[in-house]
Amino acid sequence: MDYLTFLLAILYVYKARCEEIFWDTTVKLAKNMALECVYPSKDTLTQMEWFKIKTLERESIAIFNPTYRVIIREPYADRVYFSNSTTASNDMTLSFHNASEVDVGFYSCFLHTFPHGTWEKVIQVVPSDSFETAVPSNSQKVSEPGKNVTLTCQPQMKWLLQEVTWEKIQPHQIDLLTSCNLSQGRSYTSKYPRQILSNCTQGMRRTFITMPHIMASDSGLYRCGFKASTGETETFVMRLIVTDGKTNNQSILFMAAGTALLLLLIILITTVIAIPYKRRRRRQKRGLFKEYWDTQNRATNNYRSPVPANQPSDGAGEDIYVNYPTFSRRPKTRV
Incomplete structure (x- = not known):
């Protein structure tokens, strides 16, 4: 009988080591960490228990019952607590403080519910240096x-x-x-x-x-x-x-403000460019008009003056008088 028990134990160990544990969540080890366990259904929770899965056994960590409340096992009494253990909640998250390398491993959140029976979630805790980092999104x-x-x-x-x-x-x-x-x-x-x-x-x-x-x-x-x-x-x-x-409204406001600022900037740049251009055009027009006016004045003066402008004078400061012939009209006499 003892020999048969020994063979069964060896077979159990071999099966346990060869069987791969399937886990639902991987958590990075941290000094203060939480193992999330939220029952997604609205069934009534009658009792739940947290285990640490080892090679040959499951070590009980904590147990919760809506009537008898919470019991924390001795090795974990000062290191774990339920984040939200109320009779109206299906959140059985277990939190650790002062966690260390000894807390690396697999954990089971095992629930008894009514009317659907048992439900289990397995969580793997890995060292921080072996936790898989997220790659950039595609x-x-x-x-x-x-x-x-x-x-x-x-x-x-x-x-x-x-x-x-x-x-x-x-x-x-x-x-x-x-x-x-x-x-x-x-x-x-x-x-x-x-x-x-x-x-x-x-x-x-x-x-x-x-x-x-x-x-x-x-x-x-x-x-x-x-x-x-x-x-x-x-x-x-x-x-x-x-x-x-809120994000949508803020985005709309930011976009509207950005559009207004861009429009104001365009108007400002246009104004800065247009003012000197208009001033240049005005000066050019004034120059053309003055040149035309001076030309007209010179032409008029030349037409009105009987003496050439370059005619020499007889002496300094002396005026030149020109005697033009006079004609008189004599009256006719009858014979």
Whole structure:
């Protein structure tokens, strides 16, 4: 009997080590960190418990019951607390303070609900230096709150797709939104605390996610990943920007103010250029008119003067008199 128990224990250990743990969220280790666990349905929460998943067992961290309230296990009594443990809330987020390297690992948020039964979310805590940093986005989409938004992604590779995933990337954590195993035609039910619609069919070459009635909190980076049957991978990152009324009004005001300033600047530049030009034109006209007037005056004077202007004088300061012949008309006499 002992020998059989020993063999079963070895088999269990081997299975546990070979079995890959599937997690819903990756969190970067920090001195003060929060493991988010929000039940997306409106079912009644009867009891929940937090575990740390180890190789051979699950270590209980804390337990919450709406009637008996909260119990924190001894090793974690001074280091963890529930951020919002009320009977009316489905938010069972567990917060750490003074966290260290010993807190790296997998955690389970296990809920008992009525009438749908159990629900579990698995969270992986990784060291800060191994946390995956977000890459620049390949595209951008802007939308208003309350609308249905669809993000679409298509791979460039020609190989047969085996797996497709969608994730939301934040500075402190990465949430798995959907996971589709195309070889088995099976999709994963997301533990993300909002409704996500997606496609999962064998042979598909294009994937999408739809988020109905988006909010400002949905803004951020979204990544779709492809894995081919050959093992090759391909990823695309897109940014979603959800505006609000204040932002729109401010943008309109800024645009109107900018347009007014630009128009004022154009008028000012035009005025600065036009004034000197008009002054130049006025001076030119005055010069032409004066020249014409002087020419007319000289012509008139030459016509009226009987003496040439260059006729020499007999002496300095002496006038020259010219005697013109006079004619008298004598009266006729009769004979």
